[in-house]
Amino acid sequence: MDELRVDLGERSYPILIGPGLIDEPAHFSGRVPARAAIVTSERIAPLYLARLRSTLARAGSDSIDIVLPDGESAKTWQTLDQVHTALLRARGDRRTTLIALGGGVIGDLTGFAAATYQRGVPFIQVPTTLLAQVDSSVGGKTAINHALGKNMIGAFYQPSLVLADTGTLASLPEREYRSGLAEVIKYGFIRDAGFLDWLEANLDALLRRDPGVLSHAIRRSCEIKAEIVAKDERETGMRAWLNLGHTFGHAIEAGLGYGEWLHGEAVAAGMVLAAELSARLSHLRDADVARVRGLIARAGLPVAPPALGAARYLELMRIDKKAEAGAIRYVLLSRLGEAFVAPVPDRTVTELLQSACAA
Amino acid sequence: MDELRVDLGERSYPILIGPGLIDEPAHFSGRVPARAAIVTSERIAPLYLARLRSTLARAGSDSIDIVLPDGESAKTWQTLDQVHTALLRARGDRRTTLIALGGGVIGDLTGFAAATYQRGVPFIQVPTTLLAQVDSSVGGKTAINHALGKNMIGAFYQPSLVLADTGTLASLPEREYRSGLAEVIKYGFIRDAGFLDWLEANLDALLRRDPGVLSHAIRRSCEIKAEIVAKDERETGMRAWLNLGHTFGHAIEAGLGYGEWLHGEAVAAGMVLAAELSARLSHLRDADVARVRGLIARAGLPVAPPALGAARYLELMRIDKKAEAGAIRYVLLSRLGEAFVAPVPDRTVTELLQSACAA
Numbered sequence: 038m039d040e041l042r043v044d045l046g047e048r049s050y051p052i053l054i055g056p057g058l059i060d061e062p063a064h065f066s067g068r069v070p071a072r073a074a075i076v077t078s079e080r081i082a083p084l085y086l087a088r089l090r091s092t093l094a095r096a097g098s099d100s101i102d103i104v105l106p107d108g109e110s111a112k113t114w115q116t117l118d119q120v121h122t123a124l125l126r127a128r129g130d131r132r133t134t135l136i137a138l139g140g141g142v143i144g145d146l147t148g149f150a151a152a153t154y155q156r157g158v159p160f161i162q163v164p165t166t167l168l169a170q171v172d173s174s175v176g177g178k179t180a181i182n183h184a185l186g187k188n189m190i191g192a193f194y195q196p197s198l199v200l201a202d203t204g205t206l207a208s209l210p211e212r213e214y215r216s217g218l219a220e221v222i223k224y225g226f227i228r229d230a231g232f233l234d235w236l237e238a239n240l241d242a243l244l245r246r247d248p249g250v251l252s253h254a255i256r257r258s259c260e261i262k263a264e265i266v267a268k269d270e271r272e273t274g275m276r277a278w279l280n281l282g283h284t285f286g287h288a289i290e291a292g293l294g295y296g297e298w299l300h301g302e303a304v305a306a307g308m309v310l311a312a313e314l315s316a317r318l319s320h321l322r323d324a325d326v327a328r329v330r331g332l333i334a335r336a337g338l339p340v341a342p343p344a345l346g347a348a349r350y351l352e353l354m355r356i357d358k359k360a361e362a363g364a365i366r367y368v369l370l371s372r373l374g375e376a377f378v379a380p381v382p383d384r385t386v387t388e389l390l391q392s393a394c395a396a
Numbered sequence: 397m398d399e400l401r402v403d404l405g406e407r408s409y410p411i412l413i414g415p416g417l418i419d420e421p422a423h424f425s426g427r428v429p430a431r432a433a434i435v436t437s438e439r440i441a442p443l444y445l446a447r448l449r450s451t452l453a454r455a456g457s458d459s460i461d462i463v464l465p466d467g468e469s470a471k472t473w474q475t476l477d478q479v480h481t482a483l484l485r486a487r488g489d490r491r492t493t494l495i496a497l498g499g500g501v502i503g504d505l506t507g508f509a510a511a512t513y514q515r516g517v518p519f520i521q522v523p524t525t526l527l528a529q530v531d532s533s534v535g536g537k538t539a540i541n542h543a544l545g546k547n548m549i550g551a552f553y554q555p556s557l558v559l560a561d562t563g564t565l566a567s568l569p570e571r572e573y574r575s576g577l578a579e580v581i582k583y584g585f586i587r588d589a590g591f592l593d594w595l596e597a598n599l600d601a602l603l604r605r606d607p608g609v610l611s612h613a614i615r616r617s618c619e620i621k622a623e624i625v626a627k628d629e630r631e632t633g634m635r636a637w638l639n640l641g642h643t644f645g646h647a648i649e650a651g652l653g654y655g656e657w658l659h660g661e662a663v664a665a666g667m668v669l670a671a672e673l674s675a676r677l678s679h680l681r682d683a684d685v686a687r688v689r690g691l692i693a694r695a696g697l698p699v700a701p702p703a704l705g706a707a708r709y710l711e712l713m714r715i716d717k718k719a720e721a722g723a724i725r726y727v728l729l730s731r732l733g734e735a736f737v738a739p740v741p742d743r744t745v746t747e748l749l750q751s752a753c754a755a
Contacts, residue, residue, distance in 0.1 A: 072721065114473050118542075125544040125715065128722050153512070155717045156539065156550045157630070180515065183477075185484040191515045192551065271516070356484065358514045362431065363487050 039256045043175060044267040048195045052175060052259050054252065056204040059089050059163060062096035068161065068198055069093060070132045073100040076120060076147040077138040080107045081165055084208055089138055089163065100136070101127045105143070109295045112146050112181045112188075120150040134159045134197075140166035140213075141173035141300065145191070148179030152194035161198045165205040167217025168301055171224075171258035172279075174199050176266040186356045187287055187295070193271055201259075203252060215337045216301025218243065219282075221254050222332055223308060224261040227278045230374030232257050233332075240335050277359055278376035281368045282307030285342065288353035292345040305338035314381060314389050315369040325373050347390035351383060398615045402534065403626040407554045411534060411618050413611065415563040418448050418522060421455035427520065427557055428452060429491045432459040435479060435506040436497040439466045440524055443567055448497055448522065459495070460486045464502070468654045471505055471540045471547075479509040493518040493556075499525035499572075500532035500659065504550070507538030511553035520557045524564040526576025527660055530583075530617035531638075533558050535625040545715045546646055546654070552630055560618070562611060574696045575660025577602065578641075580613050581691055582667060583620040586637045589733030591616050592691075599694050636718055637735035640727045641666030644701065647712035651704040664697035673740060673748050674728045684732050706749035710742060 038055035058064055073093060077086055082104045093100045103123045105111050124133065135158060137147035144162050151160035162174035180191025206214065221243075225233030235253075236243070242250040262279065269276040285307030289298055298306075312329040315321040330340050345353075351365070359366040359378070367381050397414035417423055432452055436445055441463045452459045462482045464470050483492065494517060496506035503521050510519035521533035539550025565573065580602075584592030594612075595602070601609040621638065628635040644666030648657055657665075671688040674680040689699050704712075710724070718725040718737070726740050 114477065118473065121542055121549055122544065125542060125548060128715065128719075130720050130722075131717060132720065153549050153551055155548060156537065156552050178515065183480055183484060185481065189484060189514060190480055190512050192512055193515050356487065358490060360487075361489050361491065363489075 039252070041256070041259055041263055043195070043263040045195060045270055050195060050197050050199065052199040052201065052263065054170075054201045054203065054255055054259065056202065056248070058200050058202040059085060059205070060092055062092050064198075064200055065093055065096035065098065069096060069098040069134050069136070071098060072129065072132065073098045073134045073136055074103055074124060074127070074129060075100050075136045075138050076103045076105065076143060076150065078105050078107045078111070078143055081139045081143070085138060085165060085205060089136070105146070109142055109182070112142055114181065116146060117150055117181055120147070121154055124154055129154070129158070131155050131158055134161060136161045136163060137174075138163045138165065140164065140169045144169050144174050145178070145180050145188070148177070148194055148196065149181055149191050152179055152192040157194070159197045161200065162196045163200050163202065165202070166209055167206055167214055167255075168220055170201040170203070170206070170255055171217060172220040172262065174201065175259055175262045177270070182295070187291060189358070201255060203248070203255065206246065206251070212299065214246070216299040218336045219301035219305040219308070219333070219338055221258050222336065223279075223281050223304070224258050226308065226329065226370060226373060227281050227376040228261045228265070228374060229257070232261075233373055237332060240332065244336070277366070277378045278368055280359065281370070281376055282311050284354050284357050284359065284365065284367060285310045285350070287357060288345070288350050289342060291353050292349055293343055298339070298343075302339050305333045305336070306340060306342045309333060309340045310342060310389065310393060311368060312370060313393065314367060314386065315371075317385060317389060318369065318381065320369060320371050321373070325370070328373065342390070342393055344394040347387040347394070350390050351386065398611070400615070400618055400622055402554070402622045404554060404629055409554060409556050409558065411558040411560065411622065413529075413560045413562065413614055413618065415561065415607070417559050417561040418444060418564070419451055421451050423557075423559055424452055424455035424457065428455060428457040428493050428495070430457060431488065431491065432457045432493045432495055433462055433483060433486070433488060434459050434495045434497050435462045435464065435502060435509065437464050437466045437470070437502055440498045440502070444497060444524060444564060448495070464505070468501055468541070471501055473540065475505060476509055476540055479506070480513055483513055488513070488517070490514050490517055493520060495520045495522060496533075497522045497524065499523065499528045503528050503533050504537070504539050504547070507536070507553055507555065508540055508550050511538055511551040516553070518556045520559065521555045522559050522561070524561070525568055526565055526573055526614075527579055529560040529562070529565070529614055530576060531579040531621065533560070534618055534621045536629065541654070546650060548717070560614060562607070562614065565605065565610065571658060573605070575658040577695045578660035578664040578667070578692070578697055580617050581695065582638075582640050582663070583617050585667065585688065585729060585732060586640050586735040587620045587624070587733060588616070591620075592732055596687075596691060599691065603695070636725070636737045637727055639718065640729070640735055641670050643713050643716050643718065643724065643726060644669045644709070646716060647704070647709050648702060650712050651708055652702055657698070657702075661698050664692045664695070665699060665701045668692060668699045669701060669748065669752060670727060671729060672752065673726060673745065674730075676744060676748060677728065677740065679728060679730050680732070684729070687732065701749070701752055703753040706746040706753070709749050710745065
């Protein structure tokens, strides 16, 4: 088992990574009070809910279950209200701990439910997808969607523990697994050229889900994320780097309708666009862009964006949370392994999108 | 003008108190960005909205208005969503500052909207009722109601400024003004026997809204609240003292249907119950209870609770946020000027309620 730490002063917390962790009561003892609530989805419940409930019982905690519909469409007020209602009916109090068992949707929604139930109760992330283990479960971003934009309503609210059981990834459908790899690859692009080299060398093993290689990829991803979050918890600076490919990616997800492309797929195509934009602005060389595109393609992820039309992309991107007074701010690469955030003239982005969508 | 400070480290903020403050751009300059949103109610908008908008314009800020229905029934997801939707339509970004212009409902709702819009934007409280000026605008408690309980969904989220324009109290209906006095009187009971003496000596002037006396009452109330909040921001200890009378009071509000009794009226009757309970437990003397009851009666506030039945009171109080594992925790008085929190056997509370409701 690996143990990392997200260093945020009094809000610091550990990330535990390894196989079989959800079966080990020791990780929960002392961290979960007598009353807990496991929040999970209809897809995950048959796989892991009974196991986690039994582990909690052995750790001395009596838990209720809250099973929600599956998928991005569950990130709404209605589902959030369902969690709050279940907690109130079960007489959940301010010490009741919420445990998010599932992927990014469950983690985001449960975190926001914990942030807002009786003005805040503790919560624990037990991510069961690669995407959630390397990205969304770490760092305290919680949210639901609004009809006018994804993740527009939420809070920065840190978990008290992230427990990433790598054994749960065995059951992950191939497409979801590859979607998670997009975020792993992202860490190489924005922060660690050495990790990028390692990913290029080990991608085949990673695609085979080789336990040792996968474990290293998750740990290094979490390390980079923890480092960035510790430096900039509320995204006033460097944390925005983590959104490489996400401004384009969110536009793809919204433009096609959520769920059409998976998040990681949209981010993958968005990262290629961000690399191409960085090259147009003379930060990257063509060879760098070719490496970005090549690695993403080898991971079985899309490199070409859907043809929504440049005007529609810009319209969708203007409501991005990084935008300021309607000006879109892009995460770009100054070189492979380092990112920055800047505005870019609409004309340049339009030319990029026209060329990319035509390709 | 008086200026106090709520001392919360990097989340510290000033409270400005005085007549005519909403007409003075200097208080907003440098605190409000180019884009702001004033959130107010249908009742307050005709009185102060144009004035505040003009002051903001002179301070260099272009503001949109969000006018909500009046009253406690507005503290819902639906109204919150209305605020978020208006902000998204106006392309509000992470720097957009929300300004709550109104009473406690507007302040609680706007604060929670600010806490959750794009994971948190700045907000300013401009309270226009006595209740909001002495209590709800200070301390960062934000919330909406849930069908199963008042203020059950919310966040601790501090404003960047509280601007209490005492001139706005002139327009306050008499019943609302007296409701606000309940919270003023509360500060004497829980924290300052000297202030209690002063209130007894000056109550007639306070009821006449004598500017000097009113100003002192507001300042001393805010000082006590700021001191307690600075010591215990998230209500793990002493802050619960501020809920004297509120456990009974919330049960009265919920039991009668919100809006039937005003919050301060319910708290007033609740404080009499809390004092009587403290006497039953031998903490207060009968003469102390008589002072509590006498001051509340002189303020024109109810001293007898509505006859909901003891069992119904207990049922409603069990979902109070101070409850732990279903055990109600009561704010009691150890003497006039000092509070504490403790459980009390249901039988003792039942006897109290049966006797009080029969009276």
